[in-house]
Amino acid sequence: MNNKVIIIGGSQANTLGVIRAFGENNISSYVFLIGEIDDYILTSKYIHQYWLCDDETSAVAICLELFSKEGAKPIIIPTSDKAASYLDGRFRELSQFFILHNINHQDNLINYYMDKFHQYQLFCECNIPCLKTQLIQPQAAVSDMDIPVPCILKPHISAKGDKMDIEICKTTDELTDCLSSLSKKKYTEILLQEYLEYDTEYDVAGFVFDHQVCLSGMIKKMRIWPKDKGSTTFGEVCPINKTISEMIETVLLHLQFEGIFDIEIFEKNGSFFINEINFRNSAVSYAYADSHPAYFWYRSASEGRFLCAPEIKKSYLFMNEQVEIHQILDKNISLFQYLKNRKQCQLLIVKNKQDPAPSKAMTKNRIKRLTRRV
Numbered sequence: 001m002n003n004k005v006i007i008i009g010g011s012q013a014n015t016l017g018v019i020r021a022f023g024e025n026n027i028s029s030y031v032f033l034i035g036e037i038d039d040y041i042l043t044s045k046y047i048h049q050y051w052l053c054d055d056e057t058s059a060v061a062i063c064l065e066l067f068s069k070e071g072a073k074p075i076i077i078p079t080s081d082k083a084a085s086y087l088d089g090r091f092r093e094l095s096q097f098f099i100l101h102n103i104n105h106q107d108n109l110i111n112y113y114m115d116k117f118h119q120y121q122l123f124c125e126c127n128i129p130c131l132k133t134q135l136i137q138p139q140a141a142v143s144d145m146d147i148p149v150p151c152i153l154k155p156h157i158s159a160k161g162d163k164m165d166i167e168i169c170k171t172t173d174e175l176t177d178c179l180s181s182l183s184k185k186k187y188t189e190i191l192l193q194e195y196l197e198y199d200t201e202y203d204v205a206g207f208v209f210d211h212q213v214c215l216s217g218m219i220k221k222m223r224i225w226p227k228d229k230g231s232t233t234f235g236e237v238c239p240i241n242k243t244i245s246e247m248i249e250t251v252l253l254h255l256q257f258e259g260i261f262d263i264e265i266f267e268k269n270g271s272f273f274i275n276e277i278n279f280r281n282s283a284v285s286y287a288y289a290d291s292h293p294a295y296f297w298y299r300s301a302s303e304g305r306f307l308c309a310p311e312i313k314k315s316y317l318f319m320n321e322q323v324e325i326h327q328i329l330d331k332n333i334s335l336f337q338y339l340k341n342r343k344q345c346q347l348l349i350v351k352n353k354q355d356p357a358p359s360k361a362m363t364k365n366r367i368k369r370l371t372r373r374v
Contacts, residue, residue: 009079017286043357056086101259138183217312
C-alpha cells in the first residue's frame with residue numbers, strides 16, 4: 001500500500017483518533033488542521049507532516065500543489081462536516097488525483113444529503129422507520145406546524161449550523177422562544193422533528209466500498225455531553241444488531257455512497273428508528289480499536305478490493321475521559337462514578353500508552369485555561 005493518507009479537519013478528538021488508527025498500523029499521516037488550533041494533536045508521534053490552514057480552500061490548494069503527481073492516488077479523509085462538504089463540491093476535479101468519499105461519483109450529492117430534510121425523504125423512500133420531520137422558517141407560526149410539542153429544533157445542514165443550537169421544546173412557549181432565538185442567529189430554515197423519548201441511542205460507524213457495506217459493530221451511548229445534544233463521553237462497543245445492519249445497508253446501497261459514514265439510531269420498545277447520517281468519520285469511531293473503519297476503508301480503496309474490518313464479537317466499555325469531566329462539573333455524575341467507570345474501560349479516547357504526548361498536552365492546556373480564568 002503506497003497510497004498516502006491525507007487527513008483534513010478540525011483540531012478535535014475525531015482527527016486524533018484517525019491519526020492513531022493509521023499510526024497503529026504503521027502509516028503516518030499528512031494532516032491539515034483547519035481554523036482555531038488546539039496544538040495537543042500536533043504532539044502525536046504518528047503525524048508525518050502537518051499544515052495549519054485558515055480554511056478548506058487553502059488546505060486543498062496545498063494538497064494539489066504537493067500531492068497531485070503521486071504514483072498511487074493519496075486517500076483524503078475528512079474529519080469535519082465542512083471538510084466533507086468542501087471536498088464533495090469539488091469531487092470530479094479532485095478525484096483525478098485523490099481517492100475521496102462520494103455518492104455515485106458525482107459532485108455535491110453528499111452535500112445534497114447532508115441536508116437532514118433530504119435524509120428524512122430518503123428514509124421514507126427506502127421505507128426505513130424514522131422520526132417525522134418538517135422543514136420550516138424560524139418566523140413561521142406555530143399553528144402552521146404539523147408536529148406538536150414536545151419536539152426538536154435543529155440545523156438542517158450540519159456544515160452550516162452549530163450542534164449547540166439543537167433544542168428540545170416541551171411547550172408551545174418554549175418552541176416560540178427557540179424559533180425567535182434561531183431567527184436572531186440568522187437561520188433562514190430549521191428542522192422541526194418529532195420528539196422520541198427513546199430507550200437507547202446507538203452510533204454505528206462503518207464504510208462502503210464497491211457496493212459492499214462494512215459494519216463490524218455499534219456503540220451503545222451511555223452518557224453524552226452536553227446532555228441531549230452532545231457527543232458520547234461513555235459508551236459500550238457491541239456486536240452489530242441484524243435489524244440495524246439491514247436498515248443501514250438498505251439506505252447506503254440505495255444512495256450508491258462510497259466512503260466512511262456514521263449513523264445515529266434510536267431504540268424504543270424494541271423498535272429501531274434511524275435519526276441521521278454523517279458522511280465522515282465520527283469522534284468515537286476510534287473506540288472500534290482493531291476494527292477502525294477509516295483504516296479498512298483505506299485498505300479497501302488502496303488495494304481495489306473490499307476488505308471488511310473484523311467483526312466485534314464481545315462488548316467492551318470506552319470513555320472520552322477528557323470530555324467526561326464535564327459530566328462531573330455539571331453534576332450529572334460524581335467523581336466516584338467517573339473513576340469507577342474509567343477503571344472499567346478497555347479503551348480511552350485521549351490517553352494512550354503508545355502515543356502519550358497528546359493526552360499530556362491536552363491536560364496542560366486545560367490547566368492553563370483554568371489558571372487564566374482565576
